[in-house]
Amino acid sequence: MLSVRVRLRGCVAERTLIGSSPTMRILGAGAVLGCMKVFDRRIPPPTATCLTDTWTISVPLERMRTLAESNASLMKAVGVSVADRLEATERIYNRHGLKPVQRLAGLLAHLVMHCAVPAEEADFRVEGPAQSDLAEALSLSIGSVEAALKTLREDNTVLPGYRTYEFPSLRRLLETSAIQFPPESLAGALAAF
Known part of the structure; x- marks a missing residue:
C-alpha cells in the first residue's frame, strides 16, 4: 500500500523516477x-x-487524498510541501554553472537547516549522507565531491567524518555556497548580519 510519510526526525534519500x-x-x-x-x-x-x-508519520495515499480534498488547510499544507521542494530544487540542486565546492557548500547548508543535530566540536553537525549520496544528489562525480570536501576542510569550513559533517562556521559555509536563503530561515538570518 502506498503511503505519504511526514518526516519528524532524520535524514533520508528520496529517489523519484x-x-x-x-x-x-x-x-x-x-x-x-x-x-x-x-x-x-x-x-x-x-x-x-x-x-x-x-x-x-505514515498516512495511506488514498486516505491522504481524501483528507486533502475535503480539508483546505491540509491541501494547502501539502501544496506548501510541494512548493518548498520545487524551490529547494532550484536553489540547491540546479546550480550547474557553479563550481563543485559552491554546489556542495549549498547542499550542506541546506542540510544544516533540515537535518542538523548537536555537534561535538562545532555548532552544527549533519549525519547520514555518504560522499556518494552527495555526489548523486548534485549530479557530480565522487572525485569532484572529494576535492570539494578537501577544499572545505582546508578552509576549516567543514570537518568531515564517516557519514558526518561538522561546521565550525555556518557563516563561512553560507558565504562559500553563494546561495540566497529565505530571510526567515536560520541561514537567511545569519546572512543578514
Missing part, C-alpha cells in the same frame, strides 16, 4: 515523502533510503 533516470534528493525533518503523488496519480511513487535513525 520521472523520465529515464532517477532524481535523488536528501530530505530532513518536515519533509513530506510522496507529496507529489497526492496531486498527480501518474507520477511513479518515490523510493526512500533512511540515512540516519528516522521517525515518520
Whole structure:
C-alpha cells in the first residue's frame, strides 16, 4: 500500500523516477515523502533510503487524498510541501554553472537547516549522507565531491567524518555556497548580519 510519510526526525534519500533516470534528493525533518503523488496519480511513487535513525508519520495515499480534498488547510499544507521542494530544487540542486565546492557548500547548508543535530566540536553537525549520496544528489562525480570536501576542510569550513559533517562556521559555509536563503530561515538570518 502506498503511503505519504511526514518526516519528524532524520535524514533520508528520496529517489523519484520521472523520465529515464532517477532524481535523488536528501530530505530532513518536515519533509513530506510522496507529496507529489497526492496531486498527480501518474507520477511513479518515490523510493526512500533512511540515512540516519528516522521517525515518520505514515498516512495511506488514498486516505491522504481524501483528507486533502475535503480539508483546505491540509491541501494547502501539502501544496506548501510541494512548493518548498520545487524551490529547494532550484536553489540547491540546479546550480550547474557553479563550481563543485559552491554546489556542495549549498547542499550542506541546506542540510544544516533540515537535518542538523548537536555537534561535538562545532555548532552544527549533519549525519547520514555518504560522499556518494552527495555526489548523486548534485549530479557530480565522487572525485569532484572529494576535492570539494578537501577544499572545505582546508578552509576549516567543514570537518568531515564517516557519514558526518561538522561546521565550525555556518557563516563561512553560507558565504562559500553563494546561495540566497529565505530571510526567515536560520541561514537567511545569519546572512543578514
